Amino acid sequence: MAPVHEVSRRTFVAGAAGAAFFATRFGDDLAPGAVVNQYPFTLGVASGDPLSNRVVIWTRLAADPIAGGGMASHPYRVRWEVAEDEAMRRVVRRGSSWAEPEHAHSVHVDVSGLRPGRTYWYRFRAGRHLSPIGRTRTAPAYGSNPAALSLGLVSCQRYTHGYWSAFDDLVATDPDLVVHVGDYIYETGGNSVRTDPLPESITLEQYRNRYGLYKSDPSLQAAHALAPWLFTWDDHEVENNYTGTVPEVGSATPDPAAFLARRVAGYKAYWEHMPFRRPAPRGLNLRVDRRIRWGQLAEFFVLDGRQYRSDQLCGSADIGSHCDFSTDPTTTWLGFRQEAWLDRRLERTRATWKVMAQQALFSKMDFAPGATDIYNLDGWDGYPAARRRLTDSMVAHGASNNHSLTNHIVLTGDIHASGVSDVLADYDDPDSAVLGAEFVGTSVGSAGSALLANILPTALQVNPHLKWFDNSQRGWVHHRITADEWRADYRHVDDWRIAGSPSQTATSWVVPSGGSVAQV
Ligand code: FE
Numbered sequence: 448m449a450p451v452h453e454v455s456r457r458t459f460v461a462g463a464a465g466a467a468f469f470a471t472r473f474g475d476d477l478a479p480g481a482v483v484n485q486y487p488f489t490l491g492v493a494s495g496d497p498l499s500n501r502v503v504i505w506t507r508l509a510a511d512p513i514a515g516g517g518m519a520s521h522p523y524r525v526r527w528e529v530a531e532d533e534a535m536r537r538v539v540r541r542g543s544s545w546a547e548p549e550h551a552h553s554v555h556v557d558v559s560g561l562r563p564g565r566t567y568w569y570r571f572r573a574g575r576h577l578s579p580i581g582r583t584r585t586a587p588a589y590g591s592n593p594a595a596l597s598l599g600l601v602s603c604q605r606y607t608h609g610y611w612s613a614f615d616d617l618v619a620t621d622p623d624l625v626v627h628v629g630d631y632i633y634e635t636g637g638n639s640v641r642t643d644p645l646p647e648s649i650t651l652e653q654y655r656n657r658y659g660l661y662k663s664d665p666s667l668q669a670a671h672a673l674a675p676w677l678f679t680w681d682d683h684e685v686e687n688n689y690t691g692t693v694p695e696v697g698s699a700t701p702d703p704a705a706f707l708a709r710r711v712a713g714y715k716a717y718w719e720h721m722p723f724r725r726p727a728p729r730g731l732n733l734r735v736d737r738r739i740r741w742g743q744l745a746e747f748f749v750l751d752g753r754q755y756r757s758d759q760l761c762g763s764a765d766i767g768s769h770c771d772f773s774t775d776p777t778t779t780w781l782g783f784r785q786e787a788w789l790d791r792r793l794e795r796t797r798a799t800w801k802v803m804a805q806q807a808l809f810s811k812m813d814f815a816p817g818a819t820d821i822y823n824l825d826g827w828d829g830y831p832a833a834r835r836r837l838t839d840s841m842v843a844h845g846a847s848n849n850h851s852l853t854n855h856i857v858l859t860g861d862i863h864a865s866g867v868s869d870v871l872a873d874y875d876d877p878d879s880a881v882l883g884a885e886f887v888g889t890s891v892g893s894a895g896s897a898l899l900a901n902i903l904p905t906a907l908q909v910n911p912h913l914k915w916f917d918n919s920q921r922g923w924v925h926h927r928i929t930a931d932e933w934r935a936d937y938r939h940v941d942d943w944r945i946a947g948s949p950s951q952t953a954t955s956w957v958v959p960s961g962g963s964v965a966q967v
């Protein structure tokens with residue numbers, strides 16, 4: 448019988464059977480899966496995309512994670528269990544799945560039948576080996592009004608640039624949910640604070656090895672084991688500054704077909720290493736946009752501004768001026784399918800906070816006002832017509848549905864800078880309505896740009912909706928959300944070049960429900 452990747456729906460009643468289940472029963476595991484010799488859970492465990500009755504749990508068998516995985520090219524049987532307690536005594540769901548070689552022996556289990564708003568613990572077993580225990584939680588029931596949500600925002604972790612002490616601080620802070628908005632890996636290696644000895648990732652095997660290196664980091668593993676994640680990608684999961692199906696200028700894969708094959712490899716490896724609910728990608732695309740509701744308190748729209756965007760025609764450099772492309776109605780950032788989906792979701796949502804978890808700076812940041820405006824063309828500023836369609840959608844649905852025009856929150860990464868901005872109905876009209884706030888989280892471990900540091904003082908002066916930016920620090924953002932306010936504490940690591948460096952709150956900002964963001 449051919450093994451199937453789909454999770455077995457068989458589950459067992461909890462109770463005394465739990466101990467027996469996890470007792471070694473080699474017979475079960477031998478047929479037809481291969482025997483697990485070396486410890487295979489080197490990349491830890493993870494969970495993600497919590498619904499009110501289900502959550503995805505993940506692991507990957509990889510005895511030698513930066514050199515091809517180190518597993519035989521056979522499927523392995525992996526058992527899993529989910530419990531109500533940390534000691535794994537009160538098991539409520541269990542089953543088994545297949546770790547298949549064509550998916551790098553990754554395991555994605557969409558565990559169903561859970562209770563809303565509850566904390567659970569989970570682990571896996573392969574042969575005689577037990578994984579670490581991860582903790583996760585389900586979303587509150589849709590109709591409920593949860594009192595609060597504690598959320599961590601992270602992005603941009605270049606292995607070579609430093610240590611990921613930001614994750615240590617996040618783990619100590621213990622948020623309910625973690626949101627990662629891209630640059631989970633960087634496709635190239637190097638030697639700076641830490642060494643990434645791997646060649647540039649182009650093939651599937653090379654991307655897998657890079658995830659193997661990155662996911663070996665103990666701080667990252669601890670953050671995954673702490674809480675469920677929502678996640679989206681940016682460019683470096685494939686290649687710097689690629690747009691849709693077009694490689695960057697100076698790409699190692701300039702040929703269009705070669706780049707597409709590379710993108711397929713990068714997407715597949717991302718799927719393999721993240722707790723995706725959707726099945727493995729087939730063909731060229733991997734759908735990442737989705738929504739997660741947290742009771743009536745918040746609805747998250749996880750966006751993909753990379754896969755479907757129009758090729759940037761105003762210039763190939765990061766920084767440049769607008770051209771006809773910028774106002775062309777066929778220019779898109781999300782792609783028209785995703786735009787329509789988001790528009791419909793914004794129409795239907797009744798959540799207090801409408802949250803977009805996405806890659807790149809949404810708010811306008813004009814670097815050089817005057818006759819020639821200059822922007823980061825790789826961000827929404829390179830696609831102002833698409834941005835305007837989205838803010839028009841926010842305004843239209845806020846007005847027509849008798850729910851708030853405000854309370855839109857945009858969570859952003861990409862620029863390795865901490866920052867706060869108003870979200871405006873029209874960025875070309877400084878007096879237009881404030882729809883909410885954008886919180887830009889600095890990088891966990893990627894150096895800030897000297898160019899941006901030079902530009903920021905002017906940008907803050909001439910774009911009054913930009914409240915504060917600082918690109919000198921690494922860290923994360925702790926968000927505490929209630930029906931009355933959205934609070935953001937910017938946590939910065941003292942010295943990110945030193946392992947275990949502590950973090951401090953640099954500044955705190957609050958959006959009162961119905962109001963606009965201010966420093967507190
Ligand atoms: Fe980055």
Ligand code: CA
Nearest residue numbers: 630681682861
């Ligand atoms: Ca990026």
